[in-house]
Amino acid sequence: MVRILIDLRRSIARHQLAGAHPALLAVTALLVLASAVGTLLLGAAGYARDGTATDVLALVSLLWVGGRLAQSAMTGEPFLHPELFGLLPVPRRRLARSLLVVGLADPANVLLAVASAAMIARGARLGPAATAAAIAAVLLTVAVTSVLATVAAGLLGPGSRRGHDAGTVLTAVLISLIAMAGTLLPALVSALRDRSAPWLTALLRALPTGWGPDAVAAAGRGDLPGTLLPLAGIAAAGALAAAVWPRVLGRRMQGRRPARRGRGVRAGRRSPLGSSPTGAVAAKELRMWARDPVRLTCLVIALVVGTGAGVVPRVTAGTGLLLPFAGAMTVVIAGACACNVYGNDGPGIWPTIMTPGAARADVRGRQLGWLLAVGPYAVASTLVLTAVSGEARFWPWAVALVTALLGGAAGLLPVASLIAPQPLDAAGNPTPGWSIKVHIALLVVPMTALPTLLALLAGLGWAAVPIAAATGALLAFRLGARAVTVLQERQVELLQTLTRNTQAPH
Template structure:
């Protein structure tokens, strides 16, 4: 009976998942993202299979470990992964936990990502075919068990992460892990170079085989040698591990759908002598008690430290002075949707007369109090440790970034608020902020660029006149803090009711129509042009920043490091032309993508009508 119920539930949920995927494919933008991700995944899968055809089983073990690592950490950066079917949707149904868990796992296997991973795991079949017929046969269940292990590990990681975010120490730990992983994605070349220089490739391969991601390969290789005990241990180990992860995830799923939040006793009343103090105290309480606020603040500061300290693995201290600046830029991006995070709680601010100015300034002061002291200490200590002559640059850029970030976060929060799930309605997965996760991530990417640009006057003054960059940075930071805050307060005073409506009900019908019309207008353009525009907007940062801005800073500061920067590998007379060329390429990619979308947005309705194909009569 239990197995029959689990099978029926799984079949129903798989059908629901496939139906949702079919509906998603009607959106040209979603199709472009899914197609791009699938293409890149298949390219990586082809590389994994190619390594297997060359007989390099060590490389195959490491590649499969990287695939499993992607399954575990990927959802942590993508809003908790794909939760088209949330467990909360089925809490009112009389389903046993095991039946619901089994159905959700089966539905998770019905998607593009598992299919791409299945193609990559065919490398085990290739290895088995090169060894013996028995190894080829054992590779088939090994592939299926390994894929199931990937999906279960991904779901369990998200569930554990969600539990950690519900306690303060866990939120801090999760932020540190998250920051290290993201910094490794950008600066991992230093650690990899250190590993290669110490000749530990064999150690990495052995570690990849010991990890659960390598047990399928171990089973295949052991079959080729006739070591049946090792085959049995590897296969049974995968089965037991999958069962254990399934049971643990089911238990966390029950906790997620049934646990109730306990009341919190107020330890100290919120008192203040005036309205200004009340606004400041309210905002500081929010930063201190909302675990997501604390998580994001720790993440931003830890990311700056990890990003700039990883090059120490190869003995390069040139990035150390910029750890504080990197933390401010990341912090400005992470807190660019303050009113969206408030949700409908914004009504209490809106109903208080003449509160807009006070609330805006209170949010700015809270940001400066949280980020200002730690990033200043980090900057001073690491700049002194690096023994680099970067004091004028650092001391000019840091106040400019702090003031710019404090001004831009409130400006973006008012002008570009993104509706998210209210704090009291958050699901058991705090990573999922609602249906507008894509808009939230888009705002984060834009803010990374905008906050960085606020340092341009101080950077130019410091490069041209050395210590004069410090007063320029102070002046530009104060100006950005004051002027952007003034704009945000004026907008909040005039359009506060509209903002509350947006946060409460989401996009209005007119806004949905405008958004859909842009998608439909883009669909009228040739497919190659749409995809090229998306590619340019997605990858224009690669030639612009790591291949132009960073090597330019290296040359100006006489940094003796090449890493993966193309301009530093050519002859000195060609270095600046390469940097300028890369900068023009990156700016050109952004310009082409933006120009394409701008042209599509200007199409008139009658033009759309004439461009649409005529319906064919049977």
Template sequence: MAVVMTLVQMKLAILRHAVKGPQGSTMSSAGVLGVLIAGGTVYLAFLDGDWLPAAYAVWMLGWIIGPVFSGGGDESLRPEFFSAIGLRPYRLAAGLLTAAFIGVAPVVSLLALAGLVVAGTREGVVGVVVAVPAMVLQLAVFVLLSRVAVALLGVALGSRVGAIGAGVINGVILAILGQGWVFAVALGQGGQIPEFVRYLPSGWGLLAVEGNLLALVAMAVLIVLLLGAWAALLTRRTGADRPSTRGRRPMRAATARQAVIAKELRTWTRDLVRTHQMAFALTYGVCFAAAPLALGIPDMLPLAGPIFIAMAASLSANTYGTDGTAHWLTLLTPGASDVRGRQLAWLAAVGPVAVLLTVAFTLVTGGPWPLVLSATPALLGGGAGLVLLVSVYGLVPGIDPRNRGGNPLRTSEDEGSLTGMAYLMLLLVACSAAPAVTVAAMFGWWGVPVGVATGVLCYWGFGLLAERRLTARGAELLQVMRTGRRPGSITGKSSFAMPKMSKPREFIVMVCITLGAIPLIPQGVVAMTMLSDGQLGHTWFLATHMPPALRWPTAIVMVLLGLGMYTTGFLLWRQAKKQAAGARAEAREEPQEAAP
């Protein structure tokens, strides 16, 4: 009990400092958004049907996969911190589990689980009484499933097969969530929520409220089993040995650039984190484009390649930060063309797969060839240039690969900045293809040379800017990677961290970033492909229902709306960033003026 109370007090102290620090605004915005979603979940409890168990299934899925895409979730209390104390794994797991209930996500989830109380009112006083322990047990199931999933993924990333398998599973799940509108439309067309959803672990609380008290017992047993599994995985994590690197084939290169290319290509195939990211990007692109097939709509299949390129670029945007202090090798190698070598290696890793996907799926659907052949070279060139440019200008200090510890998902101490960098990269890569796609939509095959020219210019121009920046500021970047702090920086935060801004502006930024893809992709790009093929009257695509004179203008307006939302979010973020930098500069000047 003493161990549990100590860990709880530590988590409370960390949370108090986080609320007062630079993370406070992000936490408050996430909390407001979470409360709104929780309120919508509780509202479903007043409706007939299986909407509430389906919603809880989504919450459970969010708990499982959410930490996977945020560096392993909340790890303010890491198991490695307590490995030298000699605690038994079960006691450590119980203490960490209790501390995990303290935070924004558990509170918001508990509010969403209040729908069990609403459902219990239909069963009378007994249902309301049972709903209270059911809420607590259901939340414990969510938290433990999250912890065990992250621990299992960490074990999977210890082998190449496991890393690929984990990437495939995560890509499928996230693509399904990203294309949720497909399944919403399918249900709206007469489909029903499958009966088995009610019997998933996420629905056991509702079964208990409805009178099946064995569900409470089942949740308690599941919690004990998950706790035991987590304790065993914690033991493996804190005592795991590092894989041997013996037996590697020696690397031979005649020039410095060839050495960079060979090193990068080997990193793409041997670094299990990169392997996981590549498998995820590939699976996400294919599944995201194939999801509309559930409605009999194949038109989005040709976008699998472009989506894969964008996701691969966003995941590899912090390439220098991920490599850590290995950058000193480049600084000590005269004449090494590190940027160009990395660009060629990135194209070699991403390009062939992207081209194969694009051509194969476009052959299946029979077009639209001008759009895909215009977008693909532009995206490849834009990705190859922007990956290096964003990395050297907005580097997020990463954890050296040799020091990643038991959670390989966490590649940086500032995971929030990595998320901001990924969103920005998606926007920038999409913008690099916008001129070619616009020309192809209006003038057909003329978009192909525009796409090739745009890709070449982005590759050469952005690479040149990155190379100059690396030459001029290479030593400073190495210092950032070593210490995690920037010269003259007070907080040490990356350029992509969420700056302090008013609550309405922060809410607008979050809405623009998270919802901008809806008008841009399905209502814009996908609608354009349908119109080009003469497919009209599809359920969810507004442009296909418009009169002939308004179809293309509607689709173009949707694309502009999506780009406008992303641009608005970026401009508000940038304005707040400049104001924060000005405030810090004034704070540094005041003591100097007062000194005489």
């Protein structure tokens, strides 16, 4: 049965990836492989203190395992959806065991093994016993992570209706933390080397991802109990996840959903945004940012990463230089993620196209909805974090930049969404093209604040704030007007693009 499932998975993967751009797949694979090799080199490097190597390996292990689990929770099992087996006369436990074995054949496990081999490189420096412990730790880490990824995909992935519960938020927070830690990896490694953040060392050692490096270090000291106990803990975590998996699989196959009450719309209830077409679109957008898994994930990532990029240096290095700009960084990330909202909606654009004169209300409503979703938090975090940062000289910089970026991002949102829209795949997940577009937008959104930045560099101080407000409002209005024109002129072409090769979710 395992062989049949592996062949089936391979066939489905070959069919789904047939339309993907080979160059994009190759570049992505090379970048991930380069990261894995870079992690391997961290294990081979020398450190002034013995404990530093263990801390660094625990950190990179957390990033790789966490990233693997976050990816599975976000996208689910992309090929063998549990719902496909609901009508098969196969015992649930047997099917569950088979799917766990199939999960071990995932190519992502190879990359995780290369990265985890940093423990073997470290063990080779400490002696044969440490090397043997490192090999055991790598095998256990890869196997247990594969089991946990399978469970995460079944519990939180597409098809589990995670968009209607806390699963989306949990997944988004995990992705955010992993992305933030990966971005700040050099600063975190420096903090571990300097012992400037004892809490970070304690946290990394306590998490299961730190047990493997702990076992390697203990084997290097000749501490047998200290070697076996962490390895046994990893194995126990995998056994617990494997024991839970049949129940999770059963719920997915039977389509059980918790009952939800009180979600109905009360008759005569008025929207606080009014009854105008623009207000109706804005209200719909607010609901989409709160309920759609892709949008909510992006929004939470923007909030966590934007704020964390300012807070982490304060906690680890004692510098508050980035705290005033946490709101601005949040706006940049949220604006970049919003630059494909039409692509995210897919065929849902049909009502707008079929309603005469709806283009303007649709564009302006999307702009207003995004501003209401992001603006209050960005402004509040800017004011609060600037006040506690102790960097009073950055007040005009923080206020001016967040003002300019809010207007600029709101202007880019609709027009960038209509330029090369990237529809989601058949399972409702972002595609490589979507990811590339967001990364390009991460570079373009900050450029909308260039006039404000030049005014600040020229020493205008608070005088840069009205410049920021003027340029932001101008960009929001003019780019929005341009988006209305594009939407009116290319409605049919847009619908064809968003419905081309569209398949119903499995």
